[in-house]
Amino acid sequence: MPRGRYSLHDPHDHTPLAEEHFQCAPGPTGWRYVARRTTPTGDHTGSVDLTLDDLGRPLRLELHAGSWQVRGAALDGVTWVRTDPTGTHATEGTVRAHAFTGTSPAFLVATARLLRLTPSSAATRVRLVALTDPVLAPRTVDQSWALVDSEAHATDNGPLTVHTYQVTALDTGEQHSVHIAGDVVLSAPGIELEDLESPPSTFA
Numbered sequence: 001m002p003r004g005r006y007s008l009h010d011p012h013d014h015t016p017l018a019e020e021h022f023q024c025a026p027g028p029t030g031w032r033y034v035a036r037r038t039t040p041t042g043d044h045t046g047s048v049d050l051t052l053d054d055l056g057r058p059l060r061l062e063l064h065a066g067s068w069q070v071r072g073a074a075l076d077g078v079t080w081v082r083t084d085p086t087g088t089h090a091t092e093g094t095v096r097a098h099a100f101t102g103t104s105p106a107f108l109v110a111t112a113r114l115l116r117l118t119p120s121s122a123a124t125r126v127r128l129v130a131l132t133d134p135v136l137a138p139r140t141v142d143q144s145w146a147l148v149d150s151e152a153h154a155t156d157n158g159p160l161t162v163h164t165y166q167v168t169a170l171d172t173g174e175q176h177s178v179h180i181a182g183d184v185v186l187s188a189p190g191i192e193l194e195d196l197e198s199p200p201s202t203f204a
Contacts, residue, residue, distance in 0.1 A: 004023075004184070006185070026203060035047065048063055070131055093138055108180065119149070126143055146165065146166045184200040
């Protein structure tokens with residue numbers, strides 16, 4: 001069960017935004033990731049709880065950011081309920097999309113798991129509902145994912161395969177790389193793995 005810490009920063013000016021203390025593991029339903037968010041000074045700011053099924057679809061999502069909350073799942077596309085800080089208003093949404101995304105590294109692992117690309121696969125288009133900080137506002141985004149490299153690295157625990165994905169935002173054409181080993185993001189724009197207490201899990 002990998003357990004560790006990511007640092008999150010602004011990908012443009014590298015301003016520190018948060019730290020995400022996480023643990024994740026494959027389970028009987030697929031994969032689960034839980035994390036708590038803190039500011040760089042240690043104050044609690046939110047949490048992430050994401051469960052995927054064996055096909056990589058979101059069985060259950062619960063996000064907290066400040067006093068905002070979103071609960072969602074795959075249902076006729078993806079469906080969610082977003083609750084305001086007062087707790088008096090809740091808005092529902094459903095979009096014909098494949099999954100959710102956001103600033104948590106968990107969403108990158110989830111998308112890679114959903115697409116299951118191989119180096120010979122063509123770039124694959126995916127529609128996601130992005131839940132944007134700091135108020136978890138939903139917006140629909142279209143991306144293209146391609147697996148451009150898979151390289152095995154020797155470690156004390158045996159070979160570790162690192163997958164490099166090229167992700168393209170289809171509305172702007174902006175491209176970036178995401179490096180994933182098992183169920184851990186090694187690096188991506190705005191994300192750095194700072195600490196890992198045990199090796200990444202491998203999916204069956």
